[in-house]
Amino acid sequence: MSSIAQNIEFLRHEMPAGVALVAVSKFHPASCILEAYEAGQRKFGESRVQEFLEKEKELPGDIEWHFIGHLQTNKVRQIIGKTALIESVDTERLLFLIDNESAKAGVMTRVLLQVHVAKEETKFGFSEEELADFFKERKFEALTHTHISGIMGMASNTPDEERVRDDFRRIAAIFKRIKMDIAPDLRGFDQLSMGMSGDWKIAVEEGSNIVRIGSAIFGVRNY
Numbered sequence: 001m002s003s004i005a006q007n008i009e010f011l012r013h014e015m016p017a018g019v020a021l022v023a024v025s026k027f028h029p030a031s032c033i034l035e036a037y038e039a040g041q042r043k044f045g046e047s048r049v050q051e052f053l054e055k056e057k058e059l060p061g062d063i064e065w066h067f068i069g070h071l072q073t074n075k076v077r078q079i080i081g082k083t084a085l086i087e088s089v090d091t092e093r094l095l096f097l098i099d100n101e102s103a104k105a106g107v108m109t110r111v112l113l114q115v116h117v118a119k120e121e122t123k124f125g126f127s128e129e130e131l132a133d134f135f136k137e138r139k140f141e142a143l144t145h146t147h148i149s150g151i152m153g154m155a156s157n158t159p160d161e162e163r164v165r166d167d168f169r170r171i172a173a174i175f176k177r178i179k180m181d182i183a184p185d186l187r188g189f190d191q192l193s194m195g196m197s198g199d200w201k202i203a204v205e206e207g208s209n210i211v212r213i214g215s216a217i218f219g220v221r222n223y
């Protein structure tokens with residue numbers, strides 16, 4: 001068995017049922033994705049549009065592609081209709097652009113809104129307050145071809161596990177607040193994507209049901 005298949009098997013064994021594993025294949029060649037595919041993996045995560053499109057074209061059609069990187073507005077059209085889930089919607093402008101392009105293409109696009117809680121990490125994402133306001137003001141009602149399935153977030157990149165746990169708690173808390181208090185009538189809002197190779201166990205303990213794992217499956221990336 002290849003090491004990629006072994007890593008996937010190990011992770012599946014460690015993870016509770018009900019947690020979806022997204023294999024983050026960015027910077028790794030299509031041949032590595034195929035190894036994972038042959039081990040039964042179907043969900044893959046990519047973060048750059050060009051790279052995603054090249055892989056999507058040549059790899060099996062039943063792969064569920066998760067787009068997880070910052071998506072520039074001028075590139076939205078290129079990926080519409082090709083993703084199972086866009087996890088990294090980080091502004092309202094991007095969200096409504098996705099909706100427009102999905103309408104034009106006649107498809108329904110599933111997305112997660114990215115929330116930003118980590119201190120020193122990526123600046124992308126809604127703040128907790130912006131996210132609460134978005135749902136309080138019921139702006140999602142204007143969407144016709146986009147379904148908001150939940151929230152994605154990242155913890156601070158630090159060895160301090162308490163800090164990481166605290167970040168995941170904040171992300172889970174805003175998710176629950178939207179789901180239970182702010183917009184309890186929102187249907188199909190049930191995906192909480194948190195956790196990467198180094199911190200997925202903590203994320204799952206804090207309620208994550210999608211983990212995005214790259215290096216623990218494919219090894220280190222050569223940028």
Ligand SMILES: *Cc1c(COP(=O)(O)O)cnc(C)c1O
Binds near residue numbers: 047069196198213216
């Ligand atoms: C690269 C990336 C991952 C995977 O990171 P690993 O540490 O390699 O598991 C997860 N989520 C996002 C948003 C990423 O960009």
